[in-house]
Amino acid sequence: MTNEKIDAQKMKIKKILYLAFFSISIFGYSQSKEQREEIKKNNNQNELQKIRITQQSEFEIDEKRVKTYLIQNPNLKRTQTKNGKIYYIKKIDQKGNPVYITIKKRAGRRKCL
DSSP, X not given: OOHHHHHHHHHHHHHHHHHHHHHHHHHHSOOOHXXXXXXXXXXXXXXXXXXXXXXXXXHHHHHHHHHHHHHHOTXXXXXXXXXXXXXXXXXXXXXXXXXXXXEEEETTEEEEO
Protein backbone atom coordinates (compact mmCIF):
# COMPACT_ATOMS: atom_id res chain seq x y z
CA MET A 1 0.00 0.00 0.00
CA THR A 2 1.06 3.50 -0.66
CA ASN A 3 1.29 6.25 1.90
CA GLU A 4 -1.71 8.02 0.37
CA LYS A 5 -3.92 4.96 0.83
CA ILE A 6 -2.73 4.50 4.40
CA ASP A 7 -3.42 8.18 5.16
CA ALA A 8 -6.88 7.90 3.60
CA GLN A 9 -7.66 4.85 5.74
CA LYS A 10 -6.43 6.63 8.89
CA MET A 11 -8.67 9.61 8.09
CA LYS A 12 -11.60 7.30 7.49
CA ILE A 13 -11.02 5.56 10.84
CA LYS A 14 -10.72 8.93 12.60
CA LYS A 15 -14.02 10.10 11.07
CA ILE A 16 -15.74 6.89 12.15
CA LEU A 17 -14.35 7.22 15.69
CA TYR A 18 -15.43 10.88 15.93
CA LEU A 19 -18.89 10.03 14.65
CA ALA A 20 -19.18 7.13 17.11
CA PHE A 21 -18.02 9.30 20.01
CA PHE A 22 -20.40 12.10 19.03
CA SER A 23 -23.34 9.69 18.73
CA ILE A 24 -22.62 8.10 22.10
CA SER A 25 -22.29 11.47 23.80
CA ILE A 26 -25.63 12.66 22.43
CA PHE A 27 -27.72 9.54 22.79
CA GLY A 28 -25.95 8.06 25.79
CA TYR A 29 -26.70 11.01 28.08
CA SER A 30 -30.07 12.17 26.80
CA GLN A 31 -33.17 12.07 28.99
CA SER A 32 -35.88 9.53 28.54
CA LYS A 33 -39.41 10.66 27.75
CA GLU A 34 -40.44 9.83 31.33
CA GLN A 35 -37.61 11.91 32.75
CA ARG A 36 -38.55 14.89 30.56
CA GLU A 37 -42.20 14.62 31.65
CA GLU A 38 -41.19 14.47 35.33
CA ILE A 39 -39.03 17.57 34.94
CA LYS A 40 -41.87 19.44 33.18
CA LYS A 41 -44.32 18.36 35.87
CA ASN A 42 -42.05 19.57 38.66
CA ASN A 43 -41.38 22.89 36.90
CA ASN A 44 -45.10 23.45 36.37
CA GLN A 45 -45.84 22.65 40.03
CA ASN A 46 -43.12 25.05 41.15
CA GLU A 47 -44.50 27.82 38.94
CA LEU A 48 -48.05 27.20 40.16
CA GLN A 49 -46.88 27.36 43.77
CA LYS A 50 -45.13 30.69 43.09
CA ILE A 51 -48.34 32.04 41.53
CA ARG A 52 -50.41 30.84 44.51
CA ILE A 53 -48.07 32.52 46.97
CA THR A 54 -48.06 35.78 44.97
CA GLN A 55 -51.86 35.78 44.61
CA GLN A 56 -52.36 35.06 48.31
CA SER A 57 -49.97 37.84 49.27
CA GLU A 58 -51.73 40.33 46.98
CA PHE A 59 -55.12 39.27 48.36
CA GLU A 60 -53.97 39.79 51.95
CA ILE A 61 -52.56 43.23 51.12
CA ASP A 62 -55.81 44.21 49.35
CA GLU A 63 -57.92 42.99 52.29
CA LYS A 64 -55.82 44.94 54.77
CA ARG A 65 -56.09 48.14 52.69
CA VAL A 66 -59.87 47.73 52.33
CA LYS A 67 -60.31 47.22 56.07
CA THR A 68 -58.17 50.28 56.80
CA TYR A 69 -60.16 52.32 54.27
CA LEU A 70 -63.46 51.26 55.83
CA ILE A 71 -62.20 52.15 59.32
CA GLN A 72 -61.18 55.59 58.05
CA ASN A 73 -64.58 56.00 56.31
CA PRO A 74 -67.10 54.60 58.81
CA ASN A 75 -70.09 55.86 56.79
CA LEU A 76 -69.21 53.42 53.95
CA LYS A 77 -69.93 49.71 53.85
CA ARG A 78 -68.04 47.13 51.88
CA THR A 79 -71.21 46.13 50.02
CA GLN A 80 -73.65 48.70 48.64
CA THR A 81 -76.82 48.30 46.55
CA LYS A 82 -77.75 50.79 43.85
CA ASN A 83 -80.29 50.36 41.02
CA GLY A 84 -80.60 46.63 41.69
CA LYS A 85 -76.86 46.09 41.49
CA ILE A 86 -74.59 45.14 44.32
CA TYR A 87 -71.29 46.99 44.47
CA TYR A 88 -68.49 45.34 46.42
CA ILE A 89 -65.18 47.00 47.33
CA LYS A 90 -62.56 44.64 45.91
CA LYS A 91 -59.44 46.67 46.70
CA ILE A 92 -58.04 50.16 47.16
CA ASP A 93 -55.94 51.54 44.29
CA GLN A 94 -52.59 53.32 44.62
CA LYS A 95 -54.32 56.72 44.89
CA GLY A 96 -56.45 55.54 47.80
CA ASN A 97 -59.71 55.16 45.84
CA PRO A 98 -61.92 52.11 46.24
CA VAL A 99 -62.14 49.70 43.31
CA TYR A 100 -65.59 48.12 43.06
CA ILE A 101 -66.82 44.98 41.38
CA THR A 102 -70.45 44.81 40.37
CA ILE A 103 -72.74 41.89 41.09
CA LYS A 104 -76.14 41.88 39.41
CA LYS A 105 -79.08 39.99 40.89
CA ARG A 106 -81.02 37.79 38.47
CA ALA A 107 -83.77 35.39 39.40
CA GLY A 108 -82.28 34.44 42.73
CA ARG A 109 -78.75 33.97 41.52
CA ARG A 110 -75.75 36.25 41.32
CA LYS A 111 -73.81 36.96 38.19
CA CYS A 112 -70.44 38.71 38.25
CA LEU A 113 -70.00 41.32 35.55
